Amino acid sequence: MGNRLNILLIDDEPLMRMTVQDALESEGYRVSVVETGQKGLALLRKDPFDILITDLKLPDLDGLQILKEVKMTHPEIQVILITAYGSIDSAVTAMKEGASDYLTKPFSMDELLLIIQRLVRIKQLEEENLRLKEKMEERYGLEGLIGKSPQMQKIYDLIETISQTDTTVLIQGESGTGKEMVANAIHFRSLRKNGPFVKVNCSALPETLLETELFGHEKGAFTGALRQRKGRFELAHEGTLFLDEVGEVSPAVQVKLLRVLQERQFERVGGNETISVNVRLICATQKDLKEEIQKGSFREDLYYRLNVVPISLPPLRERREDILLLTEHFIKKFSKKMGKEVSGISEEAQNLLLKYPFPGNIRELENMIERAIALLKGRIIQVEDLPEELYGQQPIIQEICKKIQEPRPLAQAVNLFEKEYIQSILQKTKGKKGQAAEILGISRKTLWEKIKELEIEI
Ligand SMILES: Nc1ncnc2c1ncn2[C@@H]1O[C@H](COP(=O)(O)OP(=O)(O)OP(=O)(O)O)[C@@H](O)[C@H]1O
Ligand SMILES: [Mg+2]
Known part of the structure; x- marks a missing residue:
């Protein structure tokens, strides 16, 4: 609603009509005037208006009646009622019925203009709000996760719920579906958000290295272990440990993982001291762990410990x-x-x-x-x-196949396909036969022959 507002004035006094029309038009508004309620309603049915100004007392209709009808048929139109001096009751009724404002006679044109400017501003704000809201809804996401599909909305809800708890989470999904992002979102929304968030990619390390990486080692545990080293479990104390590609973990490490999950305790490699940690575990895998269990490469008991809350990310x-x-x-x-x-x-x-x-x-x-x-x-x-x-050519081929899907002898179908395909390539090259022949991998001469033989139109 810019300055080019459409305003309708219904008033039976000619002088009032003229004064208001002049004042509003000189402000750049578009103004229509009529002298009766019936004419006003007829015009409202026909043309779009932003604002209606009507006298309460009209020869044929009551201004309140007009207000009610307009609010029912065009609720978006703002209505300003003009009441006679002293009729405060009808002004109150009018506001209750949905009028945006009222003016008591006699009023100055400045008063009227102020009301209109205020209505314009309100309307602008409403529109702005609506736009922002739409934008927010469209952008609905969580911690940088984008997506408004119902599947993603469900995942956001799940993330919100489980981030308030300490349960173990298993995120499953194809490569690139956002498993790591979801793990991040859970940690950074949880009560542990100020604690460490430690990540380990289980597929990046060979078995023995993974074990020391996770659980640490004592000095002298193996050749080259010159110092004691803390593992990721210890480093994640009071925070979250994210085990990516957990499906790749070897059976020996799986046993150790199971123990940590059951007892929240472990020993460093080469050590006897039992270490207790307070860690929230989030795991992710591209593999179907149930299948891995069937194959015997993943422990079923560990799976149930990890899969307390499963999150399955849908492919794009x-x-x-x-x-x-x-x-x-x-x-x-x-x-x-x-x-x-x-x-x-x-x-x-x-x-x-x-x-x-x-x-x-x-x-x-x-x-x-x-x-x-x-x-x-x-x-x-x-x-x-x-x-x-x-x-690539995939879509063309699919389209052609659709055209010839009716059952017919192979030779005939092949001919039809050839015709359609050559035609579509010629269309692509805008009739340039040299280029078409090149794409088709045939000589110009062969292309010519085909065009004649298959009755191809160019
Ligand atoms: N919902 C999303 N909104 C915005 N970006 C996303 C979303 N999901 C994933 N991404 C982006 O896609 C890329 C892959 O995401 P991520 O690494 O979390 O996937 P992944 O499932 O862990 O993949 P992989 O199995 O290959 O490790 C990242 O760059 C990430 O920023
Ligand atoms: Mg990943």
Whole structure:
């Protein structure tokens, strides 16, 4: 609602109509005037108005009646009532019925203008609020986790609940789905947030190293152990220990882990002293641990100890509504980081992203956008800025297959396919046969022959 507000005035006094119209028009508002309630209502049904000013006493209708009708049919229209001097009761009734304000006769044009300016301001604030709220809802996320899909909303709820407890959490999900981010979110929302957050990637270390890394060692425990060293469990005391890729842990270390979980106690490698720790454990794995149990490579008892609260992160392809939200987030992130002005991504490119299955999940999308922005010349990410596998020939082939899906002899289907495919490549090259032949891997002569034989139109 800018200055070009549409205002309707209903008043039976010609002088009043003229004065108000002049005053409001000279402020830049668009004003329509009518002299009866019926005409006013007819106009309200036809044209959009922001504000209605009406006299309470009209020859044909009661101003209150008009107010009620307008509030029912167009609740967004602000109504200002003009009452006669001394009729304070009707003014109160009017406000109760939803009038935005009232004026008592006689009133000055300044009074009227002040009321209108106030209404405009309120409306602007309301609109601004709504925009902000929409933005917040759209951006709904937690500790940097982006996503508004129902699956992610459930995960946010779960994170909020369990971060208030000390239970062990097992996060499962494909590569790049955000397991580490969720672990971070749990720690930094928990009561332990001021304590240490220690991470260990179990797949990065060979068995013996992992053991000393987790539990520490005493001086002389093995050749080269010149000093006593504290392990990650000890370092995480009063905080959180995040064991990433826990599915990779060897059977020997699994036994030790089980003991810590049961007794909250352990000994350093090569030592006898029993050490007690107060640690919250969060584990993550890409592997299906149930399958590993069946294969005999993961202890069932340990699994149940770790899986007190399971969080299963959905792959990106199962929550497509988050793809563009994440894309926008990464565009902002990387354009800022690289100091480039990027205003967005073309619709065509968006459609490609929406169709792509993202085997590498959010990390893959993130890398894609980072690369696109690094190489970007313009301001908008286009299809060509995305990796080729997104716009390779796959979609064309699928489309053609759809066209010829009716059952028919193979030779006929092959011919049809050939025709459609060559035609689509010719379209892509805008009829340039040299280029088309190159893409198709055939000579120009062969292409010509095919065009004739298959009756391809160019
Ligand atoms: N919901 C999300 N919102 C924003 N960024 C995300 C989200 N989920 C993941 N990411 C980003 O995607 C990348 C991968 O996330 P993360 O490392 O947490 O995944 P992961 O499941 O641990 O992957 P991997 O199994 O490969 O270790 C990170 O750069 C992270 O910042
Ligand atoms: Mg990870």
